Amino acid sequence: MSSPTQIETERLFLHAMLESSPDYLYFKDTEGRFLRINRALAAYFGLNDPAEAIGKTDFDFYPEAKAREQWQDELCIMQTGRPVTDKLERHVRPGGVVWLLSSKAVLCDREGRVVGTFGMSRDITGEKRAQQALQTVNADLLRSRGELVQALEELRSVQLQLVEAEKMKLVGRLAAGVAHEVKNPLAIITMGLEYLNSRTFEDPNIRTILSEIGSAVERADGVIRELLDFSAPKKLNLEPQEINRLIRHALVLVRGELGGHHIKLVEELDERLPPVRLDATKIEQVLVNLFTNAAYAMENGGTLTVRTSLRQVTGMGENINPNDNFRLGAHLVAVDVCDTGPGIPESMLGKIFEPFFTTKPTGQGTGLGLTVTKTIIDLHGGSIEIRNRPEGGACASVLFKAETD
Amino acid sequence: MNKILIIDDEAGFTRLMKLTLQQAGGYEVFEENDATRAMESVRRVRPDLILLDVVMPKMDGGDIAACIRKDSALAHIPIIFLSAIVSEKDPIPGGLIGGFPFLSKPVSLDALIACIRENLPDPE
Ligand SMILES: Nc1ncnc2c1ncn2[C@@H]1O[C@H](COP(=O)(O)OP(=O)(O)OP(=O)(O)O)[C@@H](O)[C@H]1O
Ligand SMILES: [Mg+2]
Numbered sequence: 001m002s003s004p005t006q007i008e009t010e011r012l013f014l015h016a017m018l019e020s021s022p023d024y025l026y027f028k029d030t031e032g033r034f035l036r037i038n039r040a041l042a043a044y045f046g047l048n049d050p051a052e053a054i055g056k057t058d059f060d061f062y063p064e065a066k067a068r069e070q071w072q073d074e075l076c077i078m079q080t081g082r083p084v085t086d087k088l089e090r091h092v093r094p095g096g097v098v099w100l101l102s103s104k105a106v107l108c109d110r111e112g113r114v115v116g117t118f119g120m121s122r123d124i125t126g127e128k129r130a131q132q133a134l135q136t137v138n139a140d141l142l143r144s145r146g147e148l149v150q151a152l153e154e155l156r157s158v159q160l161q162l163v164e165a166e167k168m169k170l171v172g173r174l175a176a177g178v179a180h181e182v183k184n185p186l187a188i189i190t191m192g193l194e195y196l197n198s199r200t201f202e203d204p205n206i207r208t209i210l211s212e213i214g215s216a217v218e219r220a221d222g223v224i225r226e227l228l229d230f231s232a233p234k235k236l237n238l239e240p241q242e243i244n245r246l247i248r249h250a251l252v253l254v255r256g257e258l259g260g261h262h263i264k265l266v267e268e269l270d271e272r273l274p275p276v277r278l279d280a281t282k283i284e285q286v287l288v289n290l291f292t293n294a295a296y297a298m299e300n301g302g303t304l305t306v307r308t309s310l311r312q313v314t315g316m317g318e319n320i321n322p323n324d325n326f327r328l329g330a331h332l333v334a335v336d337v338c339d340t341g342p343g344i345p346e347s348m349l350g351k352i353f354e355p356f357f358t359t360k361p362t363g364q365g366t367g368l369g370l371t372v373t374k375t376i377i378d379l380h381g382g383s384i385e386i387r388n389r390p391e392g393g394a395c396a397s398v399l400f401k402a403e404t405d
Numbered sequence: 406m407n408k409i410l411i412i413d414d415e416a417g418f419t420r421l422m423k424l425t426l427q428q429a430g431g432y433e434v435f436e437e438n439d440a441t442r443a444m445e446s447v448r449r450v451r452p453d454l455i456l457l458d459v460v461m462p463k464m465d466g467g468d469i470a471a472c473i474r475k476d477s478a479l480a481h482i483p484i485i486f487l488s489a490i491v492s493e494k495d496p497i498p499g500g501l502i503g504g505f506p507f508l509s510k511p512v513s514l515d516a517l518i519a520c521i522r523e524n525l526p527d528p529e
Contacts (some may be wrong), residue, residue, distance in 0.1 A: 176490045180460055183489035183510045184415050190511035191421035198428055221511055228490070 024100075024123075027107060029116040030078060032057045032071050041121075066091065074117045077106050081114075089121070099128040175227040182224055186217050193217070236282065236379055240275035240403050243283075243333055247306055250287035257292060262301040269308045274402040276333050282376045289369040290337040290396050296360070297341030297394065307336040310402065326383070331402040338395040343388040352386060407525055410435045410452035412443045412469065413487065414461040422456070430518050440464040444472055447479055454525055459488040470505060483524040487512065 017038075018025055024041035028034055034053045042050040045061045058067035073084055083105035091098045104119035193214050201207065247269065251258075258265060294304050313330045326332060344352060351357045353374045358367030370386075377384045382400040389395050409432045411419045419436035426432050437446040440461040447455065455473070459466040466486055473479045486507035508520055 179490045184418060187487075187489065187510035187512065188415065188417045188421055190513065191418060191425050194514035195421060195425040195428065198425070217511060 024121040025119070026053075027116060027118040028057075028074065030114065032074055035116065044123075062091070073104060077104055077117050078114050081106050097125070098123060099125045175224075179224050179228055182220065186221055186224075189213065189217050236279040238277045238279055238380075241278040241280055241283070243273060243276055243278070243308055243335060243400070244269045244271065246278070246280055246283050247287060247308065247335065250284045250291060251306070253284070253288055254291040254295065257295040258304065261295055261298055263295060263298050264301075264303045266303055266305040268305065270310060273308055273310055273333050274331065276400045276403055278380060278400065279376075283380075286373045286376050286398070287335075287337075289373045290398075293369060293396075294337060294339035294341065294394070297339050297343075302340035302393070305336070305338040307334075307338070309334050309336075311399075326399070326401065332399045333402050335398045335400075336395055337398075338389060338393060340393040343392060343394045344386065346388075349386070349388075406431060406433045407453040408433045408435065408450060409454050409456060409521070410437065410446060410450050411456045412437045412440065412446070412461075412466070413456070413458035414438055414440060415458070425514060426517075429514055430521065432521075440466075440469065443469045444476075447473060447482070452482060454521060455482055455484045457484050457486050459486055460490060481526075483526065485520055485524060 018036070019039055021038060022040055024044055025038040026034055026041055027036045033055055034057070037045075037050050037053045039050055042048070042053060045053060047053060053061075058070050061067075062070070073087075076082075077084060083103065085103045087102045087104075089100045089102055091100060100121040101124050102119060102121040104117055106114055107116040107118045109115050193210055196206075196210055247267075251265070251267075291304070291306075298304070311332045311334050313326045313328050313332065348357075348359070353370050354367075357370075360367075374384055377398060380400060382398060384396060384398045386394060386396045409426060411422050411434065413419050413422075413436075416436075416438045419438060423434040423436055426434050435446065435450045435452065437443055441463050443464070457466045457469060466488075470484050470486075473482060473484065484505050486505050487510055488507060489510040506520060506524060508516060
């Protein structure tokens, strides 16, 4: 048995706890009626004196649904003897939403008989708000990170295009410079040859020598011309064309290479396409380039699929975004050239349109195929994209504005 | 005898052009290698036809052609451009630069003489 002084000390502790704790404390009887609440809870209920709560229940202070929920908890505690700990409760109070972290337990008398419940709640609204704020900040951060990543992507692609355009300009300037420096001496040699050719010589070898020099000059001049042709801005001979007809024609031109590699050809050509204003010869060159690249990638056989379709710029999905070339709503004629080869390593995808980029062995390719292809398509106001297909192989998609728009 | 003035900064080229053209076509050929003195030469020589290089230091063929066309005493003189940096395959309609006939360097004697004949004013 406790001594009177012991009881007195316990009472003191209890009193101090009840009166000074910032947490909400209460004791209830088996009917859910308050036996005692502390000052903090009285203030929370909007009461001047904790005594005012005695005999009242949660139904007097909370909305009915809330009060019922808490009563259910208490019934459960009293039946099982098991406490509820750290339950997060959301209360809507006149001042706004309040978050409480509550623990409740059964209250027994000296004989162990259940006489009610008691509980303790801590107001964690501040922490909760901070946490929520943190979450929003976090979400905002994530979103802006996504936007940044996207902006970076866009910048990168713009930069790549700029680099490409710059390079082409450089190649053009270089070609002009080389042409000037090489063709002028060639012109002098040619004039000299012309003069000598009009003379007669006793030594018959001189004729042969002059003719050898002449063909050497022609060869050098041919190389420079090709360089100039490649870098010169081209003029197009635009006429309404049926793209399917150009495809069939280009396929005939590469028939040998397809057959040699045992490549199966699948044509999925939409026959109801509107005409497109194209330079037939140049676009056939584009198609031949794409077909030969595909054939080269399928040395040990495979399937070449050539597909045409009509699409519309929607602005979302479908890989057709409105850009400088295509306005929203525009009708586009699409040509897809897909192979079942090894595809293009991710690290090279950004380089394949660069002049002189090739993975072919020396002497087999110039690496100008796709550069020329892209230049021609750009001149047509079209677009080209080459990507790897998830099922394997590469796919080139070319888009042109349809004549109808 | 028709007088031809060649304006080109390549002295080796003009010298050989002169030799070849004099021998093959019976033309009287004059050279000018300094573009800044081109107008002086044109006024002095009064050629029947001018062969004009496009890319030259200090002044280009286009500027010189414009000066000639602005001078009423010289405006009638036919001009043929010679250029090393334009390829013939790149179609400039009718082989003309800004309305002038043009030949790409290196040029064969046959093509040169054909072009000169075509552009010389009719004798009378
Ligand atoms: N369908 C494809 N599958 C796999 N790789 C490809 C494909 N198309 C292009 N490539 C890659 O892109 C590179 C560049 O292609 P591009 O057509 O510009 O030049 P090339 O084919 O190498 O040479 P050229 O066309 O001058 O003969 C190729 O060397 C190859 O590595
Ligand atoms: Mg290629």
